[in-house]
Amino acid sequence: MSAALRLDGVSFSYGPVVALADVSLELAPGERLALLGRNGAGKSTLVRLVTGLARPAAGTVWVGDWDTRGRPPDQLARRVGSVFQHADQQLFARTLEDDVAFGPRALGLAPADVAQRVARALAALELATHAREHPYDLPPALRKLAALAGALALEPAVLVLDEPTAGLDRVLRARVARALLERASGGAALLVVTHDLTFAAEVLDRAVVLDRGRLVCDESLASLLGAAARLAPLGLVPPPVAALSTALDLPGRPIRAAEAARVLARVAGGRAEP
Amino acid sequence: MTRLAFEHVTFRYPATEAPALEDVSLEVMGGEVVALVGSVGAGASTLLLVAGDLAPRVVGGRIEGHVTFEGPGPRGIVLPTPWTQLSGMAFTVWDEVAFGPANLGLPRDEIVRRVDHAVARLGLEDLGSRDPTTLSGGELQRVIVAGILAMRPTLLLLDEPTAELDPVGARSLWELVRTLASEGTAIIVATSELDALPAVADRVVWLERGRVAATGPAALLASDVLVVANLGTTVAAVWRAAGLPSPYPLTVAQAAQRWERR
Numbered sequence: 145m146s147a148a149l150r151l152d153g154v155s156f157s158y159g160p161v162v163a164l165a166d167v168s169l170e171l172a173p174g175e176r177l178a179l180l181g182r183n184g185a186g187k188s189t190l191v192r193l194v195t196g197l198a199r200p201a202a203g204t205v206w207v208g209d210w211d212t213r214g215r216p217p218d219q220l221a222r223r224v225g226s227v228f229q230h231a232d233q234q235l236f237a238r239t240l241e242d243d244v245a246f247g248p249r250a251l252g253l254a255p256a257d258v259a260q261r262v263a264r265a266l267a268a269l270e271l272a273t274h275a276r277e278h279p280y281d282l283p284p285a286l287r288k289l290a291a292l293a294g295a296l297a298l299e300p301a302v303l304v305l306d307e308p309t310a311g312l313d314r315v316l317r318a319r320v321a322r323a324l325l326e327r328a329s330g331g332a333a334l335l336v337v338t339h340d341l342t343f344a345a346e347v348l349d350r351a352v353v354l355d356r357g358r359l360v361c362d363e364s365l366a367s368l369l370g371a372a373a374r375l376a377p378l379g380l381v382p383p384p385v386a387a388l389s390t391a392l393d394l395p396g397r398p399i400r401a402a403e404a405a406r407v408l409a410r411v412a413g414g415r416a417e418p
Numbered sequence: 419m420t421r422l423a424f425e426h427v428t429f430r431y432p433a434t435e436a437p438a439l440e441d442v443s444l445e446v447m448g449g450e451v452v453a454l455v456g457s458v459g460a461g462a463s464t465l466l467l468v469a470g471d472l473a474p475r476v477v478g479g480r481i482e483g484h485v486t487f488e489g490p491g492p493r494g495i496v497l498p499t500p501w502t503q504l505s506g507m508a509f510t511v512w513d514e515v516a517f518g519p520a521n522l523g524l525p526r527d528e529i530v531r532r533v534d535h536a537v538a539r540l541g542l543e544d545l546g547s548r549d550p551t552t553l554s555g556g557e558l559q560r561v562i563v564a565g566i567l568a569m570r571p572t573l574l575l576l577d578e579p580t581a582e583l584d585p586v587g588a589r590s591l592w593e594l595v596r597t598l599a600s601e602g603t604a605i606i607v608a609t610s611e612l613d614a615l616p617a618v619a620d621r622v623v624w625l626e627r628g629r630v631a632a633t634g635p636a637a638l639l640a641s642d643v644l645v646v647a648n649l650g651t652t653v654a655a656v657w658r659a660a661g662l663p664s665p666y667p668l669t670v671a672q673a674a675q676r677w678e679r680r
Contacts, residue, residue: 158552182584183556229555229582230499284498285458307555310581311498313458313610314648339556339584342613342652381585384613384652384670391674401652405659412662412680 146208148173148302148333149194149224154203156189163189165357166203173301176324176334178344178365181354182379187337188229190354191306194335196220208301222251225295226304227288235279240271240290243279247298265296268323285312292320296327303327306337321347341383345369345399353378370397420448420489420572420604422469427483429468434479438464440628441483446606448489448572451599453619454608455639455649461628462608463498466575469606470495487573489604494571498578500562504550511553511561512537512546518569529568536564539594555582563591567598574598576607580614592618612639613651616669624649640668 149171156164164186171177179187192198193205196217205212207223225247237243241262248258266272269289274282279290288311295303303324309317317340324347328334338344344351344365351368353361355378361368368374369386382390385404389397394411398404422445429439439461446452454462467473470493474481487493497503508514515536519529537543540560545553550561559582566574576595580588592614599605599620609615615622616636624632624644638644640654642664650658653673654666667673 161552183582183587184554188554230501283459307582311458311578311610313456314612316458339582339588341585376586379584379586381589385656387670388653388656388673391670392677401656402659405656408656408660408662412660 147171147206148175148208149335150206151190151193152204152206154190154193154200154205156186156193156198156201158189162357164193164200164354167354167357167359168203169352169359169362171302171333171335173331173333174328175350176328176348177336177350177352178348179335179337179352179354180339180341180344180378180380185354185379186357187354188306189357191226191228191304191335191337194302194304195224195226218250221247221298221300223300224302224304225298225300227291227295227306227308229306229310235287235290235294238278239276240279240282240293241266241275243290244293244297247294251298261297261299262293265293268296268326269293270319285316288312289316289320292323296323300332302333302335304335307339308336309338309340309343317343318346341369341380342385342401345383345385346401353380355379366397366399369399420491420602421486422446422489422493422573422604422606423484423486424465424469425484425486427468427481427485429464429473429481430479431464431473432478437628438479439468442628442630444623444630444633446573446604448602448604449599450620451595451605451607451618452621452623453615453636454606454623454625455610455612455615455644456625456631457648459627460625462625463577464628465625466495466577466606466608469493469573470575489572491570491572493573493575494566494569495575496559496563496566496577496579498581500555500559500582503562503565504558505565509549510547511542511550514550514561515542515564515568518565522569532568532570533564536568539567540564541590556584556587559583560587560591563594572602573604574606576605576609578609579607580609580611588614612649613653615639616651637668640666642666 147170151167151169154167196212235243244262245258248261349365351365372382385401386399394407398407424442424444427442428437430437456462505517516529516533519532619636622638639651644650645654645658651668657666667676
């Protein structure tokens with residue numbers, strides 16, 4: 145299968161500050177990738193390149209068979225749906241449904257198709273009851289979900305999200321998690337920049353770590369999170385479920401809460417009633 | 419000694435009828451770290467705005483009840499949106515951190531001392547000459563905290579202070595919160611990073627729809643009622659989901675101890 149997204153030897157600098165150096169990476173349809181690393185490691189720059197907001201100084205970013213260099217961001221939006229770090233500041237329509245409809249309308253879809261996509265996106269994030277509200281009457285956390293709904297409504301091949309859970313409580317995080325898993329099972333490739341490793345563990349399964357602009361790790365998220373000694377130098381800390389699995393030596397070292405609870409119940413139950 | 423007291427405080431934002439805070443009573447003393455937990459919209463951010471004298475004074479609205487603040491130093495607040503807190507008047511990180519103390523009219527050598535100290539505490543030495551507008555979200559968040567610390571507040575109000583930080587950066591910020599408390603600062607922090615709180619908070623206040631629903635030591639985060647409300651620590655939640663009996667362990671370390679004793 146051809147890649148949904150491919151970076152070939154990509155470099156980028158802000159003046160003298162090197163943000164990305166020779167990064168190569170391929171993402172298949174349906175893959176769920178966590179882009180991790182310290183503050184300033186180059187993660188948001190990579191997002192800017194993938195969404196066409198910046199052009200690589202060297203190398204090529206491919207979205208499907210498109211070289212991003214030849215495509216303005218509005219055209220790239222047909223294939224890449226993105227939500228930026230402070231997305232709650234980026235809504236502009238008078239109602240939530242209008243805001244979410246902006247993308248699909250701009251794609252030139254028929255009104256009925258637009259309405260369907262908007263309904264699907266709002267339903268996926270349980271926002272339907274807010275459809276007619278003014279986006280700025282919603283609390284910031286729900287505005288963040290609204291921006292995500294806008295990206296979902298594009299039904300893109302690649303979803304690129306920068307810190308989608310910052311400022312969300314656990315209930316809203318779980319909503320985002322469900323919506324993203326559903327899209328991935330439908331074939332969308334996910335590229336999620338996050339510091340929230342608990343969320344990453346619930347939703348994503350591959351980890352790419354950037355360190356000072358270089359790709360230093362590309363492996364399964366479970367194996368990375370289980371290796372506490374390797375995490376610290378990368379600016380990472382094992383999230384609680386992974387730490388619990390390690391501390392209790394749970395079989396299979398689960399990193400997702402529900403799975404850890406199942407394994408824990410089995411192991412504890414096994415001891416109690418042999 | 420620093421003291422902040424809320425007595426039966428009710429607050430409504432402009433043009434709203436439903437109170438954002440309702441009948442909240444709370445006392446925080448110097449040296450204490452109080453964590454506000456709750457769902458989105460429960461009132462934690464509003465409580466910080468009221469405690470910081472920004473609501474209703476700056477944002478408008480109506481308040482009932484009494485808020486008393488006594489302290490040798492000022493109060494400082496770190497908002498959840500660091501870029502809105504930039505002065506817009508500084509072209510380097512160092513000058514940004516100096517903006518507050520300079521506005522207090524302090525002598526130059528005192529400003530230098532305070533800024534260097536705050537910059538070092540937040541590990542910003544390498545960024546001193548950078549333009550604040552070119553920083554990443556997490557770097558900026560640390561710059562804002564440094565700028566507030568340079569004002570030497572004795573009451574520090576933090577709203578989601580680690581939202582933009584990488585995990586190691588978040589851990590150092592929580593350590594700094596403990597250090598500041600040990601130096602006598604009173605601290606109120608609103609955070610959704612519940613798993614950090616056992617090591618940070620002396621007291622947890624659970625807000626629900628603007629009211630104080632419960633208050634207690636950090637162990638409250640392992641109580642059945644908070645776990646059910648999705649406000650327990652991850653370890654407590656996993657324990658409960660596994661069907662193991664309460665009391666649930668609060669942290670990985672407690673879980674490991676209990677596991678060994680089985």
